[in-house]
Amino acid sequence: MNAPASAIDVRQPVRLAGLFWLACATAGAAVFFLPGIDSLVEAWVQPEYSHGPLIPIVSAFLLLRQLKTVPAAPVGWTDRLPGLALLVVALLLAVFGRVIQISDFVAYAMILWVGAMLLIGFGWSRGHALWPPVFHLVYMLPLPGALYYGVSTWLQGVSSELGVFFLRLMDVPVYLDGNIIDLGVYKLEVAEACSGLRYLFPILSFSYIFAVLYRGPIWHKAVLLIAAAPLSVLMNSVRIAIAGVVVDRYGLAHVEGITHFLEGWVIFVTCVALLFGLARVLLFFRSDRPRLVDALDLETDGIWTQFLRLGRAPAMVLPAVVMLALAASVTVLPERVPAPIARDSFATFPRGLGAWRMQSDSRLDPGIERVLRADDYMVRLYEAPASDAWVELFAAWYVDQSRGGTHSPEVCLPAGGWEIASLRQIDAPGADGMFTLNRALIQKGLERMLVYYWYDQQGLRTASSFRSRFILTLAKLKTGRSDGALVRLTTPIRVGETEADAEARLQALLKSADGPLAQALPGE
Structure with missing residues (x-):
């Protein structure tokens, strides 16, 4: 190098x-x-x-x-x-x-x-x-927003699995539900801040510098580079496991202090020390067996x-x-300023959609709101008069997706403990005809749900996140706008129901909601 x-x-x-x-x-x-x-x-x-x-x-x-x-x-x-x-x-x-x-x-x-x-x-x-x-x-x-969120969520899952593995090795009773480690008296959430990214990036940089300064075979340098990410994830999982052991052995009073102590530089310095140790081991494969200080x-x-x-x-x-x-x-040259965007707030979204009536209008947890970073959103439950089965309508709108945008449910659903059993694109009926959306069947234990979701880029709807970003780029060139939205419909598959029953329910609400959604999600 x-x-x-x-x-x-x-x-x-x-x-x-x-x-x-x-x-x-x-x-x-x-x-x-x-x-x-x-x-x-x-x-x-x-x-x-x-x-x-x-x-x-x-x-x-x-x-x-x-x-x-x-x-x-x-x-x-x-x-x-x-x-x-x-x-x-x-x-x-x-x-x-x-x-x-x-x-x-x-x-x-x-x-x-x-x-x-x-x-x-x-x-x-x-x-x-x-x-x-x-x-x-x-x-x-x-990292680009979508990539950051995907990597962070994946690392949360890996850290959770490894943390639970270490806890079970130490005979600590534990149950993992998504990214929540249930210790009985305490539930330890492996949040975004615990994903390990704040250790991973500086450690990757350090391993690169280390490989540049290291005087040895190319394969030695490659090992030092490749080892950085697993070491970071491993140490983050150990940190989570230690917090779990403290809760199990000493109670809740000590978990906050030990968690903060093991954050930041403690993990970083430990990973750096392990990299130095790995380099020292690699030197044993050299015939001249130099000291580590001489190999740098x-x-x-x-x-x-x-x-x-x-x-x-x-x-x-x-x-x-x-x-x-x-x-x-x-x-x-004057700065290009897009024209003001005229739209109806989700607060004015109809409480009744045809035969459907709103049962609740809730807000997300503040921590989830910070991750979502939407400029406007709604989470509503609708029920049909002749049925007690509900459909959740979630929509998040962003005025400027260049500073953070839509998060794919493919990434966030597993974080809640839901497993995506099947995922495919289908054509579904809207107010103005058929359009393509994503259809996901998710399950957690014996619970099953059917999910529809799609991206709305200034009136153009697509199931593909890549096509969504391509549409956004063209819109930026044409009008300077970068607003867009994600829409998701979710309904449970109840005992005795088939997927077709749940699908009919989703499509019925979709037809009723499509017109009002067009007022809240402005087109070109």
């Missing part, structure tokens, strides 16, 4: 003009990529990404160290063409992100821009070897000298001029 430091002579005159043009290019980039920078700063406030501000600093350190292995020699313009091509790609991606107002794309483009500047400065023949510090910048990026390239001499090499006057002029011009253009 990195070449060992060598005694390459990199002494050359300091090019102050080159550093000046590099500073100009960087200043222009800071203005042009500002939406991406803002999104990173906003993400770094969250505990899961609090390590983010350190990533650029560490990447810069890795870069300056590795520059010692790059010889100082003239570079022709033809060798810089790949860098110019990458610069064009980075700028186009950033422009696309600015136009559709998805700042994550602008943040991704920044990393490509850094790589492009190195290839322009050092040429492809020498600059392409500098990819490790550039790639490390990926660890400062937040920790040389820091000549960092300032390497920094001065970044200024290549002729190479930096063009990127500097381009970035300053783009910075000026985005400063002068």
Whole structure:
């Protein structure tokens, strides 16, 4: 992953003009990529990404160290063409992100821009070897909302299963219901904050740095990288198990303190120590059997000298001029503001839908509301007069999905202990004809339910989350809007009923609710 430091002579005159043009290019980039920078700063406030501000600093350190292995020699313009091509790609991606107002794309483009500047400065023949510090910048990026929620929910499930496994090994009576560990006198919820993501991301970054600095075979580096995620998940499960043991042996009074004590740096430091131990074990497979400190390239001499090499006057002029011009253009051009969205609030949604009458209008738990982050939502139970079977109508609407959006029931249902027995797409009747939605049969023990759900992107309904995001992107380009919604209908399959009975109930309410939903979920 990195070449060992060598005694390459990199002494050359300091090019102050080159550093000046590099500073100009960087200043222009800071203005042009500002939406991406803002999104990173906003993400770094969250505990899961609090390590983010350190990533650029560490990447810069890795870069300056590795520059010692790059010889100082003239570079022709033809060798810089790949860098110019990458610069064009980075700028186009950033422009696309600015136009559709998805700042994550602008943040991704920044990393490509850094790589492009190195290839322009050092040429492809020498600059392409500098990819490790550039790639490390990926660890400062937040996961896209849907991916984050999916990974978090999956890790909650894994942590719950492993935590219960460890508790049973220690003869602690326990029952697992979704992500709730039932200890009898106390129910320990493996919430989103307990998923382990706040340990996983910094540990993955550390393992990458460790692999870069490690002087050994490629397969050693691969083992160190691959081991980071399992170690993080394992230690998080151990933390959950310890909390369960404390409740079982010492009561509820001690669980809060031990849980907080085992959060954060305790888990991180333990995982780091385990990585060092793994590296020490790997050294036994080497014939020379070096000490661990000798197997790590920790040389820091000549960092300032390497920094001065970044200024290549002729190479930096063009990127500097381009970035300053783009910075000026985005400063002068007016910001695109979408037109106000006219819609009916869910609070005005009819209490009666044809023959159906509302039985309850409830609110979600505050913790679930924080995860959902919907701008408007409703959770209502409707019953038909001739039946005591109910149908739950849930709808969540987001004014700006670029800052968080719909969560697929495929992800959140298992967190509640429900197993998806079957999932397929069907055509169902709406007020204006047939449309495609998802049909899921879920079960928990002997309980069974039938679920319909779909995504509504400004009047266009789809069962596919990927097509939903494609529609959203087109809408951003066309109108600048990024609003959308998720709609879900749920009904139980009672004793003596068939799936067809429950399906008829869902379709009956769907026909009655489709018209009012169109008023609450605005189209184009």
